[in-house]
Amino acid sequence: MPSLIALVLAVQAAAQAPAPPARLTTLKQEAVQDVANRAQFTQQMVDQIFSYGELGFQETETSRYLVDVLRKNGFTVREGIFGIPTAWVATWGSGKPVISLGSDIDDIPQASQKPGVACHLPLIEGAPGHGEGHNSGQAVNITAALAVKTLLVREHLPGTLQIWPGVAEELVGTKAYFVREGLFKDVDIVLFSHVDDNLATSWGDISGNGLVSALFTFQGRSAHAAGAPWRGRSALDAVELMDIGWNYRREHLRLQQRSHYVIRDGGDQPNVVPPTASVWYYFRELDYPHIQEMFAIGDTIARAAAMMTSTTLASVRILGSAWPGHFNKVIAEAMYENIKQVGLPPWTEADQRLAHALQRDIGAPDSGLATRLDTLRPALRPDERRGGGSDDIGDVSWNVPTVTLRFPSNIPGLPGHNWANAISMATPIAHKGATAGAKVMAMTILDLLVRPEVVTQAWDYFRNVQTKDIHYQPLIRPQDRPAIDLNQDIMARYRPAMRRLYYDPTKYRTYLDQLGIAYPTVRAADGSCASGATP
Numbered sequence: 027m028p029s030l031i032a033l034v035l036a037v038q039a040a041a042q043a044p045a046p047p048a049r050l051t052t053l054k055q056e057a058v059q060d061v062a063n064r065a066q067f068t069q070q071m072v073d074q075i076f077s078y079g080e081l082g083f084q085e086t087e088t089s090r091y092l093v094d095v096l097r098k099n100g101f102t103v104r105e106g107i108f109g110i111p112t113a114w115v116a117t118w119g120s121g122k123p124v125i126s127l128g129s130d131i132d133d134i135p136q137a138s139q140k141p142g143v144a145c146h147l148p149l150i151e152g153a154p155g156h157g158e159g160h161n162s163g164q165a166v167n168i169t170a171a172l173a174v175k176t177l178l179v180r181e182h183l184p185g186t187l188q189i190w191p192g193v194a195e196e197l198v199g200t201k202a203y204f205v206r207e208g209l210f211k212d213v214d215i216v217l218f219s220h221v222d223d224n225l226a227t228s229w230g231d232i233s234g235n236g237l238v239s240a241l242f243t244f245q246g247r248s249a250h251a252a253g254a255p256w257r258g259r260s261a262l263d264a265v266e267l268m269d270i271g272w273n274y275r276r277e278h279l280r281l282q283q284r285s286h287y288v289i290r291d292g293g294d295q296p297n298v299v300p301p302t303a304s305v306w307y308y309f310r311e312l313d314y315p316h317i318q319e320m321f322a323i324g325d326t327i328a329r330a331a332a333m334m335t336s337t338t339l340a341s342v343r344i345l346g347s348a349w350p351g352h353f354n355k356v357i358a359e360a361m362y363e364n365i366k367q368v369g370l371p372p373w374t375e376a377d378q379r380l381a382h383a384l385q386r387d388i389g390a391p392d393s394g395l396a397t398r399l400d401t402l403r404p405a406l407r408p409d410e411r412r413g414g415g416s417d418d419i420g421d422v423s424w425n426v427p428t429v430t431l432r433f434p435s436n437i438p439g440l441p442g443h444n445w446a447n448a449i450s451m452a453t454p455i456a457h458k459g460a461t462a463g464a465k466v467m468a469m470t471i472l473d474l475l476v477r478p479e480v481v482t483q484a485w486d487y488f489r490n491v492q493t494k495d496i497h498y499q500p501l502i503r504p505q506d507r508p509a510i511d512l513n514q515d516i517m518a519r520y521r522p523a524m525r526r527l528y529y530d531p532t533k534y535r536t537y538l539d540q541l542g543i544a545y546p547t548v549r550a551a552d553g554s555c556a557s558g559a560t561p
């Protein structure tokens with residue numbers, strides 16, 4: 027017979043040891059069931075944020091709504107952090123590990139679109155809309171966090187959950203500041219979620235680029251453009267010559283680069299020689315040195331354009347930046363095991379009909395929705411990196427072990443940053459995709475909470491593999507501040523009309539119901555594409 031003391035010691039030792047796999051399996055099953063039970067809550071968050079349709083730095087309704095949801099569920103929230111009015115951080119729990127969950131919340135200019143309708147029909151002509159699907163990621167994270175929180179309380183397990191929004195991701199506008207201001211300094215692991223057309227994750231370098239986003243402003247001198255043009259010095263000429271210079275020069279840059287610009291200020295009216303003009307560039311490359319090299323070439327061309335036109339380069343303002351992401355092998359592998367268990371959502375015939383109709387309408391491969399899981403993509407070799415888009419989660423990923431969970435709320439083969447990418451985003455496709463994502467997210471958080479060795483091994487990869495030779499240094503300069511003034515004018519123009527279409531879940535089960543849209547609405551044989559009336 028063991029003594030009572032020995033028995034007590036044995037019980038204590040068992041309590042302190044890592045939970046056996048069977049216990050973890052049970053906890054995961056319970057979390058998955060809890061997430062499934064919260065499907066309507068998830069749907070409401072997806073639809074609500076879709077209806078707000080806010081551009082970067084102007085996500086006031088979205089943030090107010092999310093902060094309210096989190097406070098009602100026991101989170102402590104700090105709002106307006108780091109001088110960014112729509113940024114916040116919510117925390118719950120205590121002790122280690124600290125698991126940080128992020129997802130973007132902003133949308134795309136001129137992407138307003140009726141959901142569930144497989145052709146271009148804006149809700150409001152010219153207005154912004156969720157043509158990237160950033161209305162769904164917070165629903166994934168919050169649903170998962172609430173399911174895990176319930177288990178932590180019941181099991182008396184230590185651990186802190188942190189939730190934050192990717193404000194102005196389309197402007198790669200905030201995450202470098204989050205890093206600089208120390209948002210992640212006590213964080214053990216970051217789990218990011220982003221909409222996609224499959225349930226997937228990856229590790230190693232992303233195939234896309236990092237970038238610097240910079241606004242070049244020229245100062246000239248106004249004059250009567252007909253009466254005394256010789257007295258004027260056109261700032262617009264400087265912008266045009268900079269663009270011409272860049273367009274010639276980029277033939278002789280590496281193939282991995284991407285660069286694009288828009289003219290933000292091209293003068294006021296033709297009979298006034300423009301005294302001010304500005305052009306906004308994205309300089310994208312694969313790594314920090316190449317991004318900085320491109321930015322320096324752009325700066326030289328801007329100064330040369332000023333010389334040619336006897337204007338001055340008044341300022342070069344950095345509006346955003348992103349490191350190219352690198353995701354953690356250990357966490358990605360743990361997450362992928364959970365992805366395999368959750369699998370893709372069961373799509374209905376209506377879901378597939380919407381997807382096929384849209385794909386045919388825009389000339390994309392007619393594949394329908396994903397029915398086979400992606401494999402876990404291993405690290406890309408340097409020669410496999412061809413360049414592409416960016417996300418400032420890259421900055422976070424070079425400071426804390428990070429992975430991105432991609433979840434299947436969208437339709438394959440779409441152009442991105444486009445009205446077509448908004449079509450599924452307040453339909454059962456988005457709702458089921460977000461629930462599947464939340465299941466994987468909850469299971470992965472449990473892995474990190476219950477198996478401390480996963481966190482240790484993730485840091486080992488981070489320290490000894492990922493950052494062995496590459497050290498993070500911000501692309502933002504010490505004097506840079508978040509560009510919180512961006513998009514104020516556009517939102518002011520469209521918000522009154524958009525407000526009338528905000529989703530009211532107390533009156534309507536779904537946003538499709540509120541809009542009176544028959545699901546799916548597809549183009550008829552005569553070419554028409556009529557949806558139900560919009561109230």
Ligand SMILES: [Zn+2]
Pocket residue numbers: 130158160195220417
């Ligand atoms: Zn995005």
